[in-house]
Amino acid sequence: ETPQAHIFKxxxxxxxxxxxxxxxxxxxxxxxxxxRSKEQEEKNDKWHRVERSSGKFMRRFRLPENAKVEE
Structure with a gap:
């Protein structure tokens, strides 16, 4: 938090x-x-492999009363 802004990283x-x-x-x-979705593929002359992974994320933060949410 700074005097001008609330910073989220x-x-x-x-x-x-x-x-x-x-x-x-x-x-x-x-x-x-x-x-997030990710696909990884490996292959050679004898085999072929594909791995897929995915996932959702969500995070919530309550803003302070003095936060200007319209800007």
Whole structure:
């Protein structure tokens, strides 16, 4: 927190910023959410393997009363 702003940082390895949704809900709640999908493929002359993983995430923070949510 600074005198001018409330700062939130999120470490989201493997996720592009386009895959992250940031919104302020009723009741002054900041919600950060998204979904990660990853596919890994390996193959050679004798075999072929594809692994897929995915997961959703969501985190909510109640904003202080002095936070300006309209800006």
């Amino acid at each position: 999120a470490d989201l390895p493997g996720i592009n910023k386009e895959e992250v949704k940031v919104e302020v809900e009723e009741g002054r709640v900041l919600q950060i959410s998204g979904e």
